[in-house]
Amino acid sequence: MSRAPAVTMRLRVDPVACEGVGLCAQVAGRVVELDRWGYPVIEAELDARGVKAAQRAVRACPRRAMWLEEADTLR
């Protein structure tokens, strides 16, 4: 009842930290795919299932290159 309204979340990658390991795309294929060099391309809009997948990607990254943030956060 008293829960705060859902906030739109966005998956971000730090391209400096990312080394193209690619685990993110394996565990979160619905929101991450790899470009032809093996680096993640991220779905812009995350629905509820997308957020779950994004959380898996964040946990899976061995370079800790990914994070979730509110979509209206300034880049």
Place this chain on the structure above:
Amino acid sequence: MSDTLVFGTPPLPAGRPAVGDPCLLLGPVQLAPGGPADPLEPAPAEDLRTHLDRLGPRPTGSPALMTALDEAHLTGQGGAHVPVTAKWRRALTGRGPLTVVANGAESEPVAAKDGTLLRQRPHLVLDGLMIAAEALGAERAVVWLHGDDHGARQALLAALRERPWVLGHPAVEILDGPVHYLAGEASAIARAVHGGPALPTVRRHPQPGAPRTLVHNVETLARVALLARGQAPTGTRVLTVLGEGRAVVEVDARTTFADVLVDLGWTEAPQAVLLGGYGGMWARWARVAHLAVDESALAAEGLTLGAGVIAPLGAWACGVHQTAGLLGYLASMSARQCGPCVFGLPSLAEGMTALAAGRSGDGVARLLADAAIVEGRGACHHPDGATRLVASAVSTFADDVAAHAAGRPCGAGDIAWPGVDS
């Protein structure tokens, strides 16, 4: 006026600001095609006495100045043209110690307007830096230069020696950055002024108490210094124009591209111009000849002059071949940190080279697809400059692209531009 430029018509006399009007440069200069902005002939530099005689004492900076900056629609002259007050308001939201940086590390190989301004009117830039630092309560005021820009450093040091009595808080620091294309990138500067490497970075989770860095182009700060004195906006634009050498000129912003080139002695219309530099965009000459160099007028046409670089391409040259060389340069200037840039930019350069050689087949589609996939995926906007260059080349040189895609190798001669292997 016809669609295409008719050279030979007398140049309009209104190309330059009238004597006595507010302006930035003391005069135009001619330079070698590349390298630091040291003029070929000795050019005037303004000492403190002349500066004060001309403009009066420097006012103290305060946040109230933002009204004047907004009314003047002052935007960043480093190329991105972000409203100055938007950056000030963002800087004011943090609480950490603030460093204001006057960025004089212009990195486009052709660009020399900032180096020229620093050599001619160092006091104007220092005034703007101090005004911004005071207005925002900064703890540090830094001038950031390329390590090889000895001329700018000497001009600034001489200026600082003249004004010990305005040494207050904060004292101006002059810092030398690396001699690299990305040394002038704002996030790289923010790291470097706090002792880190001068490499672009992504700010992950801004902390309220984290150190803040506000980076302004030196021309932007010079304009702040004029507006803070209650002067009207100059109505001028400072340009670097590539020819056999380079010319840095300040013109009335209503001046057309055609008049800029005619005034500089061009007698033959180019086929296209590169706007903003190597990380900029191509435009057909017929499209821009009669447009004003004013940034807002260009924005209405979907164009931008970035940091004011104009590089005309002669009618005899091949834009596809030239673009391949530019992309090779941009790829070589990656900070080599982000995968999409490390792999994407060489791929774009190779694709454009193959196209110019007439051996890419249907490679145009792949080139554009690669550009689309690279766009926006670096820590900084370096790859975005390359993708914009690709897109603008494909549309600007559509005929050459079609001929090369059909297998015609490039028969055009090489155009040597600074830093570009052709």
